[in-house]
Amino acid sequence: MALRLINRRPGRSGRIYLGLLPFLILIGLYAAGSAIRLAANPDDKLLPGLLTMADAVQRVAFTADRRTGEVLLWVDTAASLTRLAMGLAVATAFGLVIGVANGILPYVRAGLSPLVAVISMVPPMALLPVLFIVFGLGELSKVVLIVIGIAPFLMRDLQARVEELPREQLIKAQTLGASSWQIVLRVVLPQMLPRLIDSVRLSLGAAWLFLISAEAIAAENGLGYRIFLVRRYLAMDVILPYVVWITFLAFTFDLALRALNRRVFPWLEAGKGA
Amino acid sequence: MTNFLKQIATAAAALALAIGLASPVQAAEKKEFKIAWTIYAGWMPWAYAQQAGIVKKWADKYGISVTLVQINDYIESINQYTAGKFDGVTITNMDALTIPAAGGVDTTVVLVGDYSNGNDGIVLKTGKTLSDIKGQKVNLVELSVSHYLLARALGTVNLSEKDIKTVNTSDADIVAAANSADVTAAVAWNPQLSDIKSVPGRTLVFDSTKTPGEILDLTAVNTQTLKDNPALGKALAGAWFETLALMHKDDEAGKAARTEMAKLSGTDLTNYDAQLKTTYLYTEPAAALAYTRSPDLIKTMDLIRSFSFDHGLLGEGAKTKDAVGIAFPGGKTLGNAENIKMRFDDTFEKLAAEGKL
Numbered sequence: 330m331a332l333r334l335i336n337r338r339p340g341r342s343g344r345i346y347l348g349l350l351p352f353l354i355l356i357g358l359y360a361a362g363s364a365i366r367l368a369a370n371p372d373d374k375l376l377p378g379l380l381t382m383a384d385a386v387q388r389v390a391f392t393a394d395r396r397t398g399e400v401l402l403w404v405d406t407a408a409s410l411t412r413l414a415m416g417l418a419v420a421t422a423f424g425l426v427i428g429v430a431n432g433i434l435p436y437v438r439a440g441l442s443p444l445v446a447v448i449s450m451v452p453p454m455a456l457l458p459v460l461f462i463v464f465g466l467g468e469l470s471k472v473v474l475i476v477i478g479i480a481p482f483l484m485r486d487l488q489a490r491v492e493e494l495p496r497e498q499l500i501k502a503q504t505l506g507a508s509s510w511q512i513v514l515r516v517v518l519p520q521m522l523p524r525l526i527d528s529v530r531l532s533l534g535a536a537w538l539f540l541i542s543a544e545a546i547a548a549e550n551g552l553g554y555r556i557f558l559v560r561r562y563l564a565m566d567v568i569l570p571y572v573v574w575i576t577f578l579a580f581t582f583d584l585a586l587r588a589l590n591r592r593v594f595p596w597l598e599a600g601k602g603a
Numbered sequence: 604m605t606n607f608l609k610q611i612a613t614a615a616a617a618l619a620l621a622i623g624l625a626s627p628v629q630a631a632e633k634k635e636f637k638i639a640w641t642i643y644a645g646w647m648p649w650a651y652a653q654q655a656g657i658v659k660k661w662a663d664k665y666g667i668s669v670t671l672v673q674i675n676d677y678i679e680s681i682n683q684y685t686a687g688k689f690d691g692v693t694i695t696n697m698d699a700l701t702i703p704a705a706g707g708v709d710t711t712v713v714l715v716g717d718y719s720n721g722n723d724g725i726v727l728k729t730g731k732t733l734s735d736i737k738g739q740k741v742n743l744v745e746l747s748v749s750h751y752l753l754a755r756a757l758g759t760v761n762l763s764e765k766d767i768k769t770v771n772t773s774d775a776d777i778v779a780a781a782n783s784a785d786v787t788a789a790v791a792w793n794p795q796l797s798d799i800k801s802v803p804g805r806t807l808v809f810d811s812t813k814t815p816g817e818i819l820d821l822t823a824v825n826t827q828t829l830k831d832n833p834a835l836g837k838a839l840a841g842a843w844f845e846t847l848a849l850m851h852k853d854d855e856a857g858k859a860a861r862t863e864m865a866k867l868s869g870t871d872l873t874n875y876d877a878q879l880k881t882t883y884l885y886t887e888p889a890a891a892l893a894y895t896r897s898p899d900l901i902k903t904m905d906l907i908r909s910f911s912f913d914h915g916l917l918g919e920g921a922k923t924k925d926a927v928g929i930a931f932p933g934g935k936t937l938g939n940a941e942n943i944k945m946r947f948d949d950t951f952e953k954l955a956a957e958g959k960l
Contacts, residue, residue, distance in 0.1 A: 372707020372944075374918075375686050388919060395915075458779035465785040466742070466770070547742065547772040547780055558771055561746040562701045562916045563682050 377566040385566040389555075401555065402574070409552040410578070412468060413540050416475025420536075421529055423476065424483025425521070431484065432491020433509075433517055442488065449481030454542060461547075471543035478539040479532040486528045491517060523594035530586045537579055632831050635668045638691040638824070638839070639680040642673070644793060644878035645717040645820040646693040647864035652846040654863065661841035661960075665834035669842075684708075684825075690835065691824035695748055697907050699823050701916035704927050704944035709826035711946045713836045714843050715891050715900075719818035721881030722793045723752045724810030726800045729787050733808040734760045736767055736788055742780055743790035745771040748818045751910050753790050755817070756809040793878050794870065815883070816894065817903045826946060833950075840888075840951035841960040847886045888955035895949045896932050904929050904937055 339347055363376040377385075390402040427445065430437040453474055460477075464470040494517065502512045544553030552575055559567045591598060640649045652658045653671040662669040672689070674680035684692035685703045693716075694703075703710045727735060733756055743749040750769070757763055767788075772780050774795060781789045781799045791799055800807045811818055822839060829836055850860045858872070865875035885891035894900060911917055912924035921927065928943035930936050936943065954960050 370707045372705070372918075372920075374706040375682075384919070457776065461776070461779045461783045466772075466780055466783045467785055545773060546776050547770060549768065549770050554771060557773075558745055560682075561678060561744075562918075563685055563706055564918070 374563045374565055377569070381566045382570055385564075386570045389567060389570070402571075404550055405552045405555050405571075406574070406578070408548075408550040408554075409540060409544065412471050412543075412551070413475065413536060415468075416472045416479075416540070417529065417532075417536055419472065420476045420478075420480040420483055420532075421525065423480045424487055424528070425525055428484045428487025428525070429491055429513060429517055429521060431488040432494075433513060438488070445481055445484050445488075448477075449485055451477075453478045453539060457546065466547045471540065471548070474543045475536050475539045479535050482532055482535070483525065483528050487521060487525055490521060490524045494520065519594075519596070523590050523597035526586055526590045526594075530583050533579055533582055533586075537575065541575075633828075634666070635670075636690040636828070636832070636835050637670050637672055637688075638693075638822070639674045639684055639689040640671050640693040641675070641677040641680050642868045643677075643693070643820065644722065644868070644875070644882045645884060647868050647875070648716075648843065648846040648850060649693065649822075650867040651850070651860055651864045652842045654867070655846075655860070657846055658838070658842045661838040661845070664841070665838045667832070667834050667838060669835065669838055678702075687825075690828045691822065691839070694821055694823050696819040696821060696904065697748055697751055697911060699821060700904070700908060700927065700929070700945055701746075701911045703823075704929075705911075705917045705921070707944065709944050709946070710823050711826040711829050711948045712821045712823045712895075713829065713839055713948055713951050714822040715885060715895050715947070715952070716820045716822060716843070717882050717884040718816045718820070719748070719792070719811040719881070720815060720883040721810045721812045722796070722878070723748060723790070723818055724792075724796050724800065724807050725753060725756055725788070725790045726781070726796070727788050727806050727808050728804065730808070731806050734762070736808070737762055738766065739788045740768045740770050740786070741788040741790060742770045742772040742777060742786050744774050744777070745769055746914060746916060747774075749790040749792060750914070751907065752809070752811060752814065752818065754910055755814055755906070759809075759813070793881060794874070797877070810881075812881075816899055817906065819903070820882075829948075836948070836951040837954065837960055840955045844888050844955045847884060851884075851886045888952055892949055892952040892956045895947050895952055900947065901931055901935060901937060904931075908937065 359376065360379065363378050366373045366376050367378055386402075390400065393399060394401050427441060431442050431445065432438070456477065457474070460470045460473055464473050498516055499512060502516050507515065540551075541553035541556070544551040545557040548554040552571055556568050556571050638649075640646050642650075649658075649671050650673065658669050658671060674683065678698075680689075680692055681694055681698055681702045683689055684694075685706050685708050687708075691713075692703075696712075699710055699712065725733070725736070725741075727739075730736065730739075736757070741753065743753060753767075753769075754764060757766065772789070774791070777789060777791050778795050778798045780786055781791075782802075789799055796810075799805065822843065824835060824839070846860070850857055850864065861875060861879075862872045865872045868875065870878075885894065908917070908924045908927070908929070912921060912926075917924070917926050925938035926942070927945065928936055928938040928940055930943045930946040932947060932949040951960075
């Protein structure tokens with residue numbers, strides 16, 4: 330039995346090596362491609378060398394910009410994270426309230442659930458011209474795009490989770506004399522909050538996508554703004570480090586939410602093993 | 604071990620080549636050429652020439668094959684050309700300098716097609732004159748010819764970019780953006796410009812008729828490719844001037860050609876004719892040749908490179924605006940003569956003007 334493939338496990342260091350290997354291969358491929366292009370044309374912008382990119386990082390992350398006197402990467406990061414945090418907070422709040430209401434209250438579900446299902450199918454990017462006219466071109470329309478993009482998913486997901494709750498739990502709480510409100514507070518919410526955070530983790534990718542798109546279309550700063558601006562002159566030496574930075578931020582968010590979930594709602598993990 | 608590493612490096616390089624990460628332009632004599640074009644009033648002749656077989660006729664004459672490939676996104680078409688996926692591209696003079704040339708891809712302008720003669724403009728919602736722009740937020744595609752026009756316009760009323768705030772806005776969305784209440788000023792090009800300015804209460808306070816000959820729309824090809832294959836330049840010039848002569852006529856054939864061009868750019872003849880009014884096409888080869896040889900072109904490129912350098916468009920490696928050299932007919936140059944990456948070549952316009960194609 331021990332020799333079957335499904336039972337053979339790498340050790341701790343083996344896991345680390347195996348995990349790192351694909352990254353090393355990708356970096357190697359990049360370096361090779363870049364070296365070939367740079368040998369043919371030393372000014373090539375498409376695949377800049379790693380040193381050129383280090384220079385660009387030095388410039389955008391640690392030196393004040395010539396024209397504005399600001400350090401671009403931090404200004405962009407602050408602007409983008411503010412928008413992202415606002416969008417996620419609003420979407421999460423909507424998701425929680427409407428998701429739980431849809432899941433537990435049949436009258437609300439009858440009224441709202443079809444609407445949420447339809448709205449969740451509207452591609453948010455197609456609504457952009459409408460958003461501009463209704464919410465203007467400022468910060469609001471960017472936050473709204475994120476909310477429209479991910480709130481319906483959170484609502485539907487949470488509704489489904491609430492409906493999955495064992496009927497026995499609800500009946501038991503009722504026999505103990507709990508009101509609807511008490512059931513929401515003591516039975517539904519404690520089980521839903523950790524799942525909501527899990528759904529938010531899954532929506533992070535989409536949230537970033539909408540953020541970057543909104544910033545590409547009209548903005549004065551932000552990570553997406555910078556990428557689409559310097560794309561104008563093919564400054565891949567700036568774009569690639571920005572992409573790495575965005576990936577790192579998103580990855581950190583994901584880890585942080587997972588840690589938060591474990592810490593604040595330890596019962597979820599405990600329940601998973603059972 | 605080093606041997607092993609070397610083998611890995613070789614394998615990685617081979618793989619990178621295979622998946623297309625690295626494909627530097629391999630210059631040599633060849634027979635098939637691809638030119639990328641995008642929809643714009645001054646470039647629609649290419650679309651028509653391709654469709655009506657004019658390109659094929661001229662390519663056949665010189666024993667080569669030329670395909671015009673439409674790309675939906677203008678910047679993407681330039682990036683693809685710069686990456687070596689195309690032999691040539693339709694491009695403005697500023698973008699030719701800041702993208703391929705600044706990226707080390709030696710580029711030769713074979714045809715000066717037209718200049719914007721009102722195709723680019725600044726529209727204000729509040730205020731009737733250009734000076735009223737002071738203190739406003741201006742929506743535009745940053746670092747584009749719109750940005751250049753704005754900088755030029757501000758200079759004419761003793762303002763600078765410090766007196767305004769620019770908001771980068773995608774050209775695809777600028778018409779919708781202009782309808783939003785918090786947008787008060789916009790810079791755009793046609794056809795978007797005509798949509799934006801047509802709303803009552805808005806004023807066109809500056810346009811490119813005040814900077815004639817500065818925003819040029821060109822057809823450019825890779826210098827090495829052209830050097831190895833002068834037939835490409837001849838075929839392009841032949842097809843181009845035949846198409847221009849055809850569309851310029853006010854007879855049935857000319858109208859039919861323009862109608863087709865209008866259709867290919869998604870509009871109708873009336874609208875396309877209106878766009879042509881603000882586009883100064885060098886219909887006569889002699890006129891194109893005269894401008895390519897004129898000292899005004901050098902002045903224009905000096906303005907363009909100053910703007911580009913001030914906005915960091917020549918790359919961070921550029922310490923002065925002279926970093927990227929530009930060559931003109933008659934051996935004249937601007938900037939570093941050791942690093943010429945953009946060339947205006949009058950050879951093919953001259954052949955066309957003399958009827959020797």
